[in-house]
Amino acid sequence: MQLDRIRHSGLHSKIMSAEQASEFIKDGMTVGMSGFTRAGEAKAVPKALAERVKKHPLKISLMTGASLGNDLDKLLTESGALSRRMPFQVDTTLRKAINNGEVMFIDQHLSETVEQLRNHQLTRPDVAVIEAVAITEEGHIVPTTSVGNSASFAIFAKQVIVEINLSHQAELEGLHDIYIPSYRPTRTPVPLTQVDDRIGSTAIPIDPDKIVGIVFTNQSDSFSTVTPPDEDTANIARHLVRFFENEVAQERMPANLGPLQAGIGNIANAVMMGLLESDFKDLTMYSEVLQDSTFDLIDAGKLSFASGCSIILSERINAQVFDNLDKYRDKLILRPQEISNHPEIARRLGIIAINTALEFDIYGNVNSTHVCGTRMMNGIGGSGDFARNAHVSVFVTKSIAKNGDISSVVPMVSHVDHTEHDVDILVTEQGLADLRGLAPRERAIEVINHCVHPEYREAMRDYFERACLRGGHTPHLLEEAFSWHTRLEEQGSMKKVQPAVPPKLVSC
Amino acid sequence: MQLDRIRHSGLHSKIMSAEQASEFIKDGMTVGMSGFTRAGEAKAVPKALAERVKKHPLKISLMTGASLGNDLDKLLTESGALSRRMPFQVDTTLRKAINNGEVMFIDQHLSETVEQLRNHQLTRPDVAVIEAVAITEEGHIVPTTSVGNSASFAIFAKQVIVEINLSHQAELEGLHDIYIPSYRPTRTPVPLTQVDDRIGSTAIPIDPDKIVGIVFTNQSDSFSTVTPPDEDTANIARHLVRFFENEVAQERMPANLGPLQAGIGNIANAVMMGLLESDFKDLTMYSEVLQDSTFDLIDAGKLSFASGCSIILSERINAQVFDNLDKYRDKLILRPQEISNHPEIARRLGIIAINTALEFDIYGNVNSTHVCGTRMMNGIGGSGDFARNAHVSVFVTKSIAKNGDISSVVPMVSHVDHTEHDVDILVTEQGLADLRGLAPRERAIEVINHCVHPEYREAMRDYFERACLRGGHTPHLLEEAFSWHTRLEEQGSMKKVQPAVPPKLVSC
Numbered sequence A, B: 001m002q003l004d005r006i007r008h009s010g011l012h013s014k015i016m017s018a019e020q021a022s023e024f025i026k027d028g029m030t031v032g033m034s035g036f037t038r039a040g041e042a043k044a045v046p047k048a049l050a051e052r053v054k055k056h057p058l059k060i061s062l063m064t065g066a067s068l069g070n071d072l073d074k075l076l077t078e079s080g081a082l083s084r085r086m087p088f089q090v091d092t093t094l095r096k097a098i099n100n101g102e103v104m105f106i107d108q109h110l111s112e113t114v115e116q117l118r119n120h121q122l123t124r125p126d127v128a129v130i131e132a133v134a135i136t137e138e139g140h141i142v143p144t145t146s147v148g149n150s151a152s153f154a155i156f157a158k159q160v161i162v163e164i165n166l167s168h169q170a171e172l173e174g175l176h177d178i179y180i181p182s183y184r185p186t187r188t189p190v191p192l193t194q195v196d197d198r199i200g201s202t203a204i205p206i207d208p209d210k211i212v213g214i215v216f217t218n219q220s221d222s223f224s225t226v227t228p229p230d231e232d233t234a235n236i237a238r239h240l241v242r243f244f245e246n247e248v249a250q251e252r253m254p255a256n257l258g259p260l261q262a263g264i265g266n267i268a269n270a271v272m273m274g275l276l277e278s279d280f281k282d283l284t285m286y287s288e289v290l291q292d293s294t295f296d297l298i299d300a301g302k303l304s305f306a307s308g309c310s311i312i313l314s315e316r317i318n319a320q321v322f323d324n325l326d327k328y329r330d331k332l333i334l335r336p337q338e339i340s341n342h343p344e345i346a347r348r349l350g351i352i353a354i355n356t357a358l359e360f361d362i363y364g365n366v367n368s369t370h371v372c373g374t375r376m377m378n379g380i381g382g383s384g385d386f387a388r389n390a391h392v393s394v395f396v397t398k399s400i401a402k403n404g405d406i407s408s409v410v411p412m413v414s415h416v417d418h419t420e421h422d423v424d425i426l427v428t429e430q431g432l433a434d435l436r437g438l439a440p441r442e443r444a445i446e447v448i449n450h451c452v453h454p455e456y457r458e459a460m461r462d463y464f465e466r467a468c469l470r471g472g473h474t475p476h477l478l479e480e481a482f483s484w485h486t487r488l489e490e491q492g493s494m495k496k497v498q499p500a501v502p503p504k505l506v507s508c
Helices: A009-014 A018-022 A044-055 A072-079 A092-099 A113-118 A150-156 A231-249 A266-276 A292-299 A315-322 A325-331 A343-349 A383-389 A440-450 A454-470 A483-491 B009-014 B018-022 B044-055 B072-079 B092-099 B113-118 B150-156 B231-249 B266-276 B292-299 B318-322 B325-331 B343-349 B383-389 B440-450 B454-470 B483-491
Strands: A030-033 A060-063 A082-086 A127-135 A141-143 A159-165 A211-217 A260-262 A283-286 A303-308 A332-334 A352-356 A359-361 A392-396 A425-428 A431-434 B030-033 B060-063 B082-086 B127-132 B159-165 B211-217 B260-262 B283-286 B303-308 B332-334 B352-356 B359-361 B392-396 B425-428 B431-434
Touching: A009 A211, A018 A044, A018 A211, A030 A150, A044 A072, A044 A159, A044 A211, A072 A082, A072 A092, A082 A092, A113 A150, A127 A150, A127 A211, A141 A150, A231 A266, A231 A392, A231 A425, A231 A431, A260 A266, A266 A292, A266 A352, A266 A392, A283 A343, A292 A303, A292 A315, A292 A325, A303 A325, A315 A325, A325 A332, A343 A383, A343 B343, A352 A383, A383 A392, A383 B383, A431 A440, A440 A454, B009 B211, B018 B044, B018 B211, B030 B150, B044 B072, B044 B159, B044 B211, B072 B082, B072 B092, B082 B092, B113 B150, B127 B150, B231 B266, B231 B392, B231 B425, B231 B431, B260 B266, B266 B292, B266 B352, B266 B392, B283 B343, B292 B303, B292 B325, B303 B325, B318 B325, B325 B332, B343 B383, B352 B383, B383 B392, B431 B440, B440 B454
Parallel strands: A030 A060, A030 A127, A060 A082, A127 A159, A159 A211, A260 A283, A260 A352, A283 A303, A303 A332, A352 A392, A392 A425, B030 B060, B030 B127, B060 B082, B127 B159, B159 B211, B260 B283, B260 B352, B283 B303, B303 B332, B352 B392, B392 B425
Antiparallel strands: A127 A141, A425 A431, B425 B431
16 A cells, blocks of 8 residues: 555545445446546456445446456446446447347447536436546546546546556656536637647546545556557558558648547557558647557657557557656647547547448448447447548458458448548558548449459449449448348358358358 | 629629629539528529530539529539539439439538538639628628638639629628638637627638629529428427426526527428427527528527528518518627538537438437438438537437328438437427437337337337347347338338238339
8 A cells, every 4th residue: 555645645544445445336326437448447346346246236327438458347247237338348248248138338429428427418427436546635536547537427426436556657647638628508619729738637626525435456457459460451551551641742631641540459550550661750649549559659759749548558568658658758648538539629630530440331331330230349439529520531441351251341331330421531451442522423433443352342343233223322222231241140151152061150 | 783782993893794704614613602501592603604504515513502592403403514513402403313323412511511622622612603792892702691601612712703692681791700710730719609709700801803703683592491380390399398398407408408500491490480489588599590480589589699601581581581680680690601510619509409300210310311221312411510519419300201101210211311329319299209328229119109100100119129039239130121111112101001002103
């Protein structure tokens, strides 16, 4: 225990075990916990809660910034503690419960959750559980590796539990910039005009009397599972770098491209890695999650500043970053996700938004969330916050999955998260389709020629041509639009060719 | 001819006929014209152009604010002048050409067109044709009944043609507020924090040397075809007023509700009319189009201020408003559509967005544009600008159409313009579904119980229940999801019951 991490001495009496703290959480409560993209989540209290619930069942509605690490969503799901969950998750066990209709999942734009809390459109948390590196003299909370929704959860909750995690460097203090928009109808502009603007405070300002428990922990964030680029993701990166080079040549982008946003995961990370080998310099990021590529780019002298709302790193690079925070201190800011993803800022700064699609269709509609239109993967996350208001909205995916049994480009997406109105550029390892200023029929030709895998190209062209014969601004054969998906579910492959051996039933 | 309408005397020499002015428009050009929701469009030059093209074929790409009146889109389409058209239209003839693939139509969020022009992502207009009430001493253009995209078109075009329309009252001058966002990367916040803030100039500031022709006209805007509320639309209004009353009681909305936005058309107009009979007062609007209801509410002392980007009125009320502009002068502002629809402002002010759906589905996805997923009606317009960032995003429609052969609530929408993430409230004459904070399965029950017409309710419940048996976060039967639409196209009705007489083929 390090009492110097609690600089408000009146709070020393609130130190307790995770088990004791978890008792503040009661049946039927709404609970807001820190944690965004498996970074900076409260660790001990949810674990103690899961243990307790196994013996004494209760149900809570749990909201976080985004996904939790350390298998916490798994433990909470298995304990039966979750009746409702928002606004994002990535856990296999929880995903299954959501798709079985056992946990009600509310899949939201990540910038909107606290706005809806502020306006009482969602039930405010009874209890907030926030991971911290320290509590200040004023009793304010210094977050760890993510800000997420922590600030507003702590401000709105009646009771706050703080987990002081000694595994996080105390030097994280000073990195955060906590800005909370004022209430309507007298709200003023968010006063941020450059990615490195500091507009708030370095700790979450709450009345220390609301802090009912402080728990010391010493457990790391989960490592990111990001993998090095493979041939396909490297090709996606190459197509995009070539596109950027041309945009600069055409004076549609500044020499440093403008602020970059990249979604979480291997493909977006690979795209950022692709910039390492490019000639671009003085790059900046205004993103939600800062991954390995952010720090590789800083180390290479390519990236001059990164604003995000969380840091999640793989084992390869984690210690090297957090043990040398001073090196990055003047190049980083962590903000609340309401600000990192704010539409006002995305539009003002002219962000280049790069997000991963689960599938997209020939007209540029993107599915980010639902496998075969019904089964939730993770959630829309921040992709919609950025895509709608970006200078250029890019979606990337490999053209095929499951050894070619799935085409990620389909006649019609089985679920729409981003409409044709919000999608500018589509990229697969096959190539890049620039949809800007094109009508649907023109878009389809671009997508078929540049993004569809050769194994599916003729079938797609055939669909499009037959649909055009029937007419319409956006030609479709409704009775056939999902035939690729239903074939996958029935025969294990989107391909029309029948296998010689009896079909293996693959769930798409 | 009234020379006093051209106060920059150096421009008197530029007066010419519409035919002469139309000669500046050449084959292959991009042309930007004023006009938004059939208000304030350039009238004589496009008509002269259509005449000329009949004899001497040429093709242009035409961009406007939104729809044009006086059958101009019809005349231009029939003449064969249009190769491309953006970002919105409402004309039957043009619609047919779009759906036949003869005119390439780019359906855009109305706040985004000039942003894409500013960044050279769309081709800037070679020629702008702008209707005006006057030209100032500085050579700046005073718009008429709409601002739309006129300011940026005039700023970006190489050559500008001004139509001075004497049928518009000179007293319109002073009503407009022209604000143009600065260029990135040094853009500053849009300095608007209240609906009645004036942040710009009353005329469009351009170099008068760019004005190559001035044409005098004397032709009115087309009247709005808005009809008085019927029983269904009055019921929709009643459901929504009751919802608003409860929101105020629950302190989720202020007593005056906050700034209202209402889409164009009969249903949204009827909803606003419903507020006439309510107890609400001190209402304000921050909308794109100001219709009859705006002025009825002002006359009744219910509405204290209305900000829009165009005024379009029916014959009932048109003269009474425009002949008494002084009465309304301190209660009105007309802004560029980039500002009236700006996501930054919609989020800051906390707008209540009320827009019309063509159809919506049980999970809250909305189709605003495509009949049976393929045929364009009008375009998304500003609905997406508002819905994404609104305090509350409402979509309204009658539950059935074509004497019950069409259900406006369907298992899955055949085209998505607004995703489940952007839709809070759905209303039909049957009732209101409040989807806030609900998971998809909960949303479906709300929609089925409150919005679906009784003639379709059992069939919808049956679909939903069978889909739930198959599982998933958003249960669907993909092979059946569009069966209501395909039945309509094949049998003339979405209903399962077979008609006794051979089916009349109705195009949906």
